[in-house]
Amino acid sequence: MAEPTEVMGKTETLAWLRRISGDLATVTIKRLEDTLPWYAEMPPARRSAVGLVAQAGITSFIQWYDDPGSTPWIAADIFAVAPRELLRSVSLQQTLQLIRVTVEVTEERVAGKGEHLREAILLYSREVAFAAADVYARAAEARGLWDARLEALVVDSILTGEADEELPSRIAALGWHGHGEVAVLVGTTPPQFDVDQLRRTARKLGVDVLIGVQGSRLVLVLGRAEPPARAEDATSELPFAEIAKRLEPGFGTGHLVLGPTVPALVDASQSARA
Known part of the structure; x- marks a missing residue:
């Protein structure tokens, strides 16, 4: 009961x-x-x-x-x-x-x-x-997932040079902090690609990065990040060639191709084409 x-x-x-x-x-x-x-x-x-x-x-x-x-x-x-x-x-x-x-x-x-x-x-x-x-x-x-798709779209636009009026807003949505000089680095995608490790390495080197994977090709758009608070920290002054060398472990086997330095991100397609 x-x-x-x-x-x-x-x-x-x-x-x-x-x-x-x-x-x-x-x-x-x-x-x-x-x-x-x-x-x-x-x-x-x-x-x-x-x-x-x-x-x-x-x-x-x-x-x-x-x-x-x-x-x-x-x-x-x-x-x-x-x-x-x-x-x-x-x-x-x-x-x-x-x-x-x-x-x-x-x-x-x-x-x-x-x-x-x-x-x-x-x-x-x-x-x-x-x-x-x-x-x-x-x-x-x-x-x-949305950020990854947007980033791939931005990198593809830079590679093809088919930038439109929406490109700056797309770049801003990705949280791009780069300013000033930009260079494009192209190499081989490794079998086990660790995108987070590559981003951490780029930050330590004083650059912001946009990453695009196009099959076996790995594309990095490198831009100078905001200068560090301490004047004695000179990592942001590293030449792009040295930055590319230090990023090389994040790529697969094969050559790296570094495009020429351009004044700003909107000009990155020139570095990519070269």
Whole structure:
């Protein structure tokens, strides 16, 4: 006979949670404004979007409490109400702060309603935190793939000399920090290509780099990075020939071809053609 009582208790709890969900959302928004400076400083539209995420989290908890097996779609349910750009303007750390505030408010409101309910909130908050991390990881992966495609397009435009008016904005979107002189370096793509290691080496040598892989050909567009803060650090003054020599381990077997130095990135096609 204990089971019907337990079921009835859960039914009553669900009804009560649904009745107070609006109040929970209101108190949560007020707590966000009072405790999270980054939230209070947001533009109204973006703040509203974050508030919608918090409200969706409360609604989703009630649904999850009714059916704990719904965990797989928690992330989609919560983040679906927010505009796409929210992931780019709100960091994972800020999202976790948002989850913590929402859980704190909910815990305070359900205090005394039974330990089982409090445990459910803690379990749910853990699942949402993992789900949020997964959402951000997927967004970062998608961003990385988009950047790689855009970078390949930019390098191809430089090689063919078919630059258009959109090339500067595409280069800016890739976070190009180069200034001044530019040179193009072409060699063989290694069997095990470590693009991150090549970028790290380039940074240590004081150059920014755009990387393009065209089958067996590896193309690097090298540009002088911002000068280092310390005047005695002269790595940015290395000639491109020396930079190419130090980057050689990142290429496959075969010759490296270094184009002549040109004044700016917009002139890089001249170095590539030469």
